[in-house]
Amino acid sequence: MQGPGDFEVSRRDVLKLGAAATAVPLVAKGQAGSPAEAPVSTQLSLNVNGKVHALKLDTRTSLLDALRDHLQLTGSKKGCDHGQCGACTVLVNGRRINSCLSLAVMHAGDKITTIEGLGTPNKMHAMQAAFVKHDGFQCGYCTPGQICSAVGMLSEVKANVPSHATTDLTAPCALTNPELRERMSGNICRCGAYSNIAEAIADAAGVPAAGRSA
């Protein structure tokens, strides 16, 4: 990096600075005078909550932005857009994924379930009702992701998919408190309602809520 004076960020510094990359003309296209490059868009249909939607999307559109900005399904939240928080968790063919880390075009033919597809205020899914009952949130911004993640997580346990906390790989998985906490750790709650969330999930899953564990 150059010292004070004439300063321009070099490519090497960009790598060093990480997110500063947005400030840098890495792309030489679209300079003054040159015609704007049209973004590539594509037609696709997305099956969301049992409804098929025909969409024309910029191929760079994430599944999360397709849901939020194009289908107006803003129950799925954008907390980080980088796979770091879990707020965008949805179910794709029954499995939980971070929808911000996936492009919409990758999901033609998939069955996508969002928080809106699980239940409605008057007809809540058991997991949604358990979150309300146990006060498993405060601001509510992580909540749809927590709930979708919890639903997906329970089927993983049922299918005997082991986790880091699993002690016996040959025995059937049980939803102990350490298992629950490990498996839900991709969903951050900055409000810190974890203790209540654990109780809500245990209640919905029909297992005892754990007190002490190390």
Add this chain to the structure above:
Amino acid sequence: MKFTQTEGKNRTDRQKVIGKATPRIEGALKATGKATYAYEWHDIAPKPAFGYVLGAAIAKGRITSMDTSGAESSAGVLAVVTAENAGPLDKGNFNVVKLLAGPEIQHYHQAIAVIVARTFEEARAGATKIKVRYASEPGVYDLEVAKETAVKPPARWGNEPDSAAGDFAGAFAAAPFKIDATYHTPAHSHAMMEPFASIAAWKGDELTVWTANQMIAWSRADLAKTLKMPPEKVRVVSPYVGGGFGGKLWIRADVLLAALGARAAKRPVKVALPRPMMANNTVHRPATIQRVRLGAGKDGKITAFAHENWAGNQKGGSTETATLASRALYAGANRMTSNRNATLDLPEGNAMRAPGDAPGSMAFEIAIDEIAEKVGLDPVEFRVINDTQVNPEKPAQTYSTRKLIQCLKTGAEKFGWSKRNAKPGAVRDGNWLVGLGVATAYRGAPTMNSGARVRIESSGRVIVETDMTDIGTGSYTIIGQTAAEMMGVPLDRVDVRLGDSNFPVSAGSGGQFGAVSATSGVYAACLKLREAIATKLGVAADTLEIDDGFAVAGSKRVALGEVAGTEGLSAEDKIEFATDREKHLHYTFGAHFVEVGVHAITSEVRVRRMLAVCHAGRILNPPAARNQIIGAMTMGVGAALMEELVVDKKVGFFVNHDLASYEVPVHADIPHQECVFLDDEDPTVSPMKALGVGELGICGVSAAVANAVYNATGKRVRDYPITIDKLMRT
């Protein structure tokens, strides 16, 4: 109404709705994805444009040239707004640095442009095509170095930076037991889950913003001031806020750039700050260096007490007043505290949950553990011995209510404290060294004037409107409970509408004054509405009874909806707090108990049990209050064990500016948490007899973790966070 003296019996004492465990009334909306956060208004802006914010790539200096032509000709781009073409801008009263910079750059990632395009993808792509050249200047980024140049800051919110009583130096020199230790707390990021986000729409010269904000009236005023327009022409809407923790007290770049972008693109514009910009673009809790000197007699009584603090901020920024809370917490005649502030070129420091007191307690409550051990007393016992019912700096001033001893004793009993081995490193569970720690939680209980409007409709429904916000704190529910109690209707017949500058100005959410102030404002408006009902029925207000949706006076019994008639009946009022705050100290108290396991070989720390026993006046909604406390305990575990905005001292920025590298507690880090409230009410503060709990829970908890780690290992880490490397080195 003016609140001038200690409240006698009033209708809130009925406790038919207030004080009852009540699920959040907006809970089902949040759990089903139907609550509308700032970025999610579809009906007001069917085809909004998207703004992408560009941040400065240097920490200090100037932009020497900025070529936006590449972005302007990029596909889909509608406008590029920079300081050069934004038109004249002022700065909000609560902002220290500019929200749109140029040519001068005051900190890394300070916004220098917003790129508006038809889609998010196009806006983001456009942003990469702006060419910026900078002339950077050397800056000051290292608090340890800047500490030498720190100066005495001005008083803030009525608090002097320094205090003294008796003869500290003499008493410290003479003390048979003493400690003199220095503690470091790093900068923290609010890291709320909802990014700063706003939609802005202009109608002629009128602006509406849907934004994520804690303080509607302040932010309306500051946005208007920044845009040099009359506040009446600005409407701020923020009914759901995805966490704030102080970070959303003031307006930030997202809302200003959405407004400027919408003006330039001539259509509504939505802007969310990308997560990796949040730590450096917005505000953080500043780092501190704190020195604590304590002297105690053989009886365990504190004889000398000194707490000094150094922090830094941008020029003109406030300081992190870490010593305010320790001034009156424990007894001791000879004392001094001080706060010094250095100028730094890091991003702006500002309020984060329990500003001052959270980092202050991180240091001070370890110091108490250290001196207790020196004296040879149990740390619970030591705190009990040094309890005070008066302000030790001004003994004429008493606490309105203080049951710290009861918190400590109740907690010790419940937690099994008597089984603690005072000898560090003596308890083992397999490969884990096990330790217990305790600390005091202590946080002021301020109030702010707060207004509300309450209306009865012909259907008998009660509508409450106030610009109060709910940032996860549970405002919706306690406001609904207050109106239900006051108007004699079941809670499900109350609609609560919040977070809109069209509604009466409230206290807003901050400083743990929100719950008590906003509900008191609703209380005042309800009293006025009851008077209106009495007038309409032609009876005296004090003969009127309202219950089960009926107004009863003498032989009259009329349904509220009928009284209201087709027009409805409404009243507006505000609470103005005018009691003598000099007479009493108003505080909330708690005792944190923590059990940790520290791995004997790897030094990994696991929190195994947590308990908080709290004393905070009347508890309006126990589960929501519990949630506030456990959430704050969680944040305190983060501060103890993992949270640190790491400063690149050469380039001048926070390196770990996203959620992958700024680590906050996750499910696996947090055990089942217990929280107990002592039964109490404090009629000296408000008609609601409540105090506030939003910040209490974070005070002291990090020190309780640190003290537990010490008890487990015998290693005293005074430099937060307590990470594996530090434990291995100690």
